[in-house]
Amino acid sequence: MNLKKESVEWIKALLYALVAATIVRLYIFETMLVPTGSMIPTIQIGDRLFVEKITYTVREPQIGEIVVFWSPFVDERASHMLRLFDKFMDLFSPSKFRGHVKYVKRLVGKGGDVLEIKDGKLYVNGEVPEVLKDRYYEPEGIFKYEDFYEWLYTASKLRKDKQAYRDFIYDIAKNYGRTAAVLVFSLIGEEGLSYGEAFLPGLLNYFDPSMVYYDEKTKSYYIPGMIYHEFYEEYYSKLDLKKYVGKTDDGTIRIRVPEGFYFLMGDNTKESLDCRYFGFVPKDHIIGWPILRIWPFERFGPIQKY
Structure with missing residues (x-):
C-alpha cells in the first residue's frame, strides 16, 4: 500500500x-x-x-x-x-x-x-x-519598391494557381526587372513542381536544391515560402498602405x-x-x-x- x-x-x-x-x-x-x-x-x-x-x-x-x-x-x-x-x-x-x-x-x-x-x-x-x-542598413524590399507588400500579397494569393502565379511574376519582371521578380518568387515559393522542371524559365532556371521539398500528399515538389495573404488581409485590409509608403522628391522611399x-x-x-x-x-x-x-x-x- x-x-x-x-x-x-x-x-x-x-x-x-x-x-x-x-x-x-x-x-x-x-x-x-x-x-x-x-x-x-x-x-x-x-x-x-x-x-x-x-x-x-x-x-x-x-x-x-x-x-x-x-x-x-x-x-x-x-x-x-x-x-x-x-x-x-x-x-x-x-x-x-x-x-x-x-x-x-x-x-x-x-x-x-x-x-x-x-x-x-x-x-x-x-x-x-x-x-x-x-x-x-541595406535599402531593399519596401525601401526599394514602394509596392512591394502588395506584390507579396498578390503573389501569395495566386500561388495555388500556378499559371496565374507565374504570369504575375513575369509581369513584375517586365515592369520592374528580373531582380524584383526573383525576390518575390524566392519569398513566396511555389507549389506543384515536377522533377527537373525549370522554376521560372528565362528568369530563374536554377534554385538551391536544399530549398526544394517533396510533398507526399500531392506527389509533387515545392519551394516553401510565406503564406502572406492571410496576414495581409487580417491586419492591412483596413490600412491604406499608400499613406505609409511613398517617395520623396529625390526618389528616396519613406516609411511611416x-x-x-x-x-x-x-x-x-x-x-x-x-x-x-x-x-x-x-x-x-x-x-x-x-x-x-x-x-x-x-x-x-x-x-x-x-
Missing part, C-alpha cells in the same frame, strides 16, 4: 511540475533557436536564447532594443529549420500563432515614426538614433509606421528577412526580449540590449 501511495504522490508531483512549467512557458520565459545569421555579430547561427516575456507587457520596447516576436505570417521555410524540441514547445503557443515561428530582430521604428535609408544609415524622424549609428505596429530589422541586413520584406509587425505579435544565450556553452552569457 505504501508503494502505491508513493507512486500516486510521484505522479501528482510530476503533474504539478508540468502545470508549473506550462505556466512559466506561457507567461514568463521561453526559449528559441536562431537558425539564420540575420543578427550577426550580435547573435550567431545556432544560438539558443532564453526569452523573458514580462518586460514588454508593462512597457513598450525602445528603439535599438532586440525583440523576439512571432512571424506575422506562416513561414514554411523556417518551420523546416526547427528542431524537435522547438516544435514540441510551440505546441503550447497561442492557437493564432500555430505554424508561425519566432524571429529575433532589432526595433528601429514604432507607431508614428518615419524611416528612411540613406547611404547605409537609417534615419528615424530625420535623425540617425545614437544606438543605430554604427549599423549599416502605423499606430499599433513596429518596424524591426536584423543587424546583418544583407542576410536578414525582416520588415523590409514582410511589413509592419503588430504589437500583439511581440513575445519578449532575449536576456541570455544558453547554448552553445562557450558563448553562454547575457545578450546586450543595444
Whole structure:
C-alpha cells in the first residue's frame, strides 16, 4: 500500500511540475533557436536564447532594443529549420500563432515614426538614433519598391494557381526587372513542381536544391515560402498602405509606421528577412526580449540590449 501511495504522490508531483512549467512557458520565459545569421555579430547561427516575456507587457520596447516576436505570417521555410524540441514547445503557443515561428530582430521604428535609408544609415524622424549609428542598413524590399507588400500579397494569393502565379511574376519582371521578380518568387515559393522542371524559365532556371521539398500528399515538389495573404488581409485590409509608403522628391522611399505596429530589422541586413520584406509587425505579435544565450556553452552569457 505504501508503494502505491508513493507512486500516486510521484505522479501528482510530476503533474504539478508540468502545470508549473506550462505556466512559466506561457507567461514568463521561453526559449528559441536562431537558425539564420540575420543578427550577426550580435547573435550567431545556432544560438539558443532564453526569452523573458514580462518586460514588454508593462512597457513598450525602445528603439535599438532586440525583440523576439512571432512571424506575422506562416513561414514554411523556417518551420523546416526547427528542431524537435522547438516544435514540441510551440505546441503550447497561442492557437493564432500555430505554424508561425519566432524571429529575433532589432526595433528601429514604432507607431508614428518615419524611416528612411540613406547611404547605409537609417534615419528615424530625420535623425540617425545614437544606438543605430554604427549599423549599416541595406535599402531593399519596401525601401526599394514602394509596392512591394502588395506584390507579396498578390503573389501569395495566386500561388495555388500556378499559371496565374507565374504570369504575375513575369509581369513584375517586365515592369520592374528580373531582380524584383526573383525576390518575390524566392519569398513566396511555389507549389506543384515536377522533377527537373525549370522554376521560372528565362528568369530563374536554377534554385538551391536544399530549398526544394517533396510533398507526399500531392506527389509533387515545392519551394516553401510565406503564406502572406492571410496576414495581409487580417491586419492591412483596413490600412491604406499608400499613406505609409511613398517617395520623396529625390526618389528616396519613406516609411511611416502605423499606430499599433513596429518596424524591426536584423543587424546583418544583407542576410536578414525582416520588415523590409514582410511589413509592419503588430504589437500583439511581440513575445519578449532575449536576456541570455544558453547554448552553445562557450558563448553562454547575457545578450546586450543595444
